[in-house]
Amino acid sequence: MFPGEHWEHIAPDRAGFSPDGLAEFVKKVGGHGVVVRYGRVVDYWGHYAHLLDVASAVKPIYAHLVYMAVEDGLIGSLDEKVSVHAPNLERINEELGCKDSDITWRHLLQQTACYGVEEDPGTAFNYSDYQLALLADTLVFKVHKLTYSQKTAQSLDDYLTGPLRMQDSATLKHPNSLPGRLRISVRDFARFGLLYLNKGKWGRRQIVPRKLAEQAISTPLPANFPRTEQVEAEMIGNQRSLGAGMNLEPHLGSYSYLWWVNGTDKNGQRLLPALPEDTFLAQGHSGHDVLLVIPSLDLVVCWVDAFPKKTHATRFSEGRKNVNKAAELLMAALTPGFEEARP
Numbered sequence: 637m638f639p640g641e642h643w644e645h646i647a648p649d650r651a652g653f654s655p656d657g658l659a660e661f662v663k664k665v666g667g668h669g670v671v672v673r674y675g676r677v678v679d680y681w682g683h684y685a686h687l688l689d690v691a692s693a694v695k696p697i698y699a700h701l702v703y704m705a706v707e708d709g710l711i712g713s714l715d716e717k718v719s720v721h722a723p724n725l726e727r728i729n730e731e732l733g734c735k736d737s738d739i740t741w742r743h744l745l746q747q748t749a750c751y752g753v754e755e756d757p758g759t760a761f762n763y764s765d766y767q768l769a770l771l772a773d774t775l776v777f778k779v780h781k782l783t784y785s786q787k788t789a790q791s792l793d794d795y796l797t798g799p800l801r802m803q804d805s806a807t808l809k810h811p812n813s814l815p816g817r818l819r820i821s822v823r824d825f826a827r828f829g830l831l832y833l834n835k836g837k838w839g840r841r842q843i844v845p846r847k848l849a850e851q852a853i854s855t856p857l858p859a860n861f862p863r864t865e866q867v868e869a870e871m872i873g874n875q876r877s878l879g880a881g882m883n884l885e886p887h888l889g890s891y892s893y894l895w896w897v898n899g900t901d902k903n904g905q906r907l908l909p910a911l912p913e914d915t916f917l918a919q920g921h922s923g924h925d926v927l928l929v930i931p932s933l934d935l936v937v938c939w940v941d942a943f944p945k946k947t948h949a950t951r952f953s954e955g956r957k958n959v960n961k962a963a964e965l966l967m968a969a970l971t972p973g974f975e976e977a978r979p
Contacts, residue, residue, distance in 0.1 A: 637675030638830065638839050641801055643823060646676040649971075653678060657969030665962050667924070669939035670822045675830060680823070685804055687819040688940045691920025692879060693927055694818035695894035696852070697796070697828065698771055699745050703848045704795040706741075710779050714742040714848075718749075721778035722770070728870045744771040745893045746857065752875075752882055754867040761857060761891070762864040764882035766875055772816040773876075776808075784809040784816060799843050800827040816878050822938040829929045829936040832895075832916070852893040853916040853929075859889030859902045892916070907956070910963040923955030928963075937966065 637644075648655045651673040658671065658679055668682030705711040712720075719725040719737045726737040732754060739757045743749035744767060750757050751767045776782055797806050804821035813819055831838055836849030866883045890899035890907040898907050898915040908915055911930060918927040928937040943958045 638834075639675060639801070639827065642803070643672075643677045644675075646674065646678055648678055651676070651678045652971045652974035653969050654971055657965070661962065661965040661969050664965050665939050665942045666944045667939050667941035668822050669937070669942070670826050672826045672830065672936040672938075674934050677823070682822075682941075684822050686821060687804060687807065687810065688821065688925075689810070689813050690818050690820060690825065690918075690925045690927075690940055692765075692768075693825075693918040693920035693925045694816075695768060696832075696918045696927075697818055698768070698775065699852055699894040700828075700844065701775055701795060702741055702745060702771075703844050703852075705775065705779050706848070707845060711741060714745065715740050718744065718770075718774060722774045722872070724872045728872060732869060741771075744768075747887070747891060747894070748857070748861075750864060750869075752869060752871045753864045754869045755864055760862050760864040761887045762866075762883055763885040763887070763891075765877040765879040765884070766871060766882055769816065769876050769878040770872070772878060776816070795843075796828070797824070799838055799841065800824075800831060802827055814876075814878060822940055825927050825940075826936045826938045829918075829927045829938065833929050833931050833934070833936060853895050853897060854892065856890050856892040856897050856899040857887050859900060861887065861889075863887070894918075908960055908963050910960060910967050919955075919959070921955075923959040926959060933970075 648658050662679060662681050668684055668688060670680050670684055671678040702711065706713060718739045718741060725739060726734055729735055735756050736751060739749045739751060743757045747763050747767060748758050748761055749767050750760055750762055751770055752764060753762055776784060792806060792808065802824040804824050806818065806820035806824055808818055809815050810819040831843065832849060832853055835846050836842060836844030863886055864883050888901045888907055890897050895916050896907065896919055898911055898913050900906050912932045914932050915930045917929065924942050925940045
């Protein structure tokens, strides 16, 4: 089921939740959030209709916009060189063979572009907000030939807020955020999660090509894929960051096209042990902002500014403890043996 102009609601017990268990989950998470099952809202809390900064959880939105640019012929393919649109990439790091001229869109979506470090594109993982800014700004200014204010009115509406009938005017330009950082309500962000739960389909319309939508949430980097040694290299002049620095996180065998999936690391440790293997998520602020999607349970959960009584984690590896505890409570709130009553 897909929401129309407004979400339909379903009582927790009819959605397979213990009301008390769900209340305990909500209390633990705090902040602002929504639980959606079978395409209907089970629970809201906090300022669920306010535009909130979701930090690095914006990343899959940019992957989505790349897929739509490919679909519209604005980008040739994921393996097209980004230098087609950003020719300055061909003129940096001459002593390294102008390696950045070989960066592709796929590299940017996998965080393997090695932009700003010495490795060649595709050879190492570098979780970098400079790399994301290169992706975002190239999409906006070069591919779409827009500004961020126009982007809010046009591309987001054409590719995201319009087709998904979002309610709360999501924006990539807000006076309290850097240009390119997403402000969106949790109830609208849940629609984006529902789109990818349904493999890019919304109602009867296949918005994202199914092959790309499936690839986005199911093809993590191998657990043994190397991480950058972080020997800095030249970037384009005045290169900005969309948030923090570079080499911020390990991929943990769980990074797939700017989404996190429930993969396993080199030690066989699953990212989110309490959740089904098909789980995928967008996460920002080290897990304080999360869009969690579990296709096998037809479940989407979004929270922002969560765990307000916890010290803000500086790495996802730290924040993952909070996310895992919330996941345990979420699963405990489900009714054992519940026969799903899909609408």
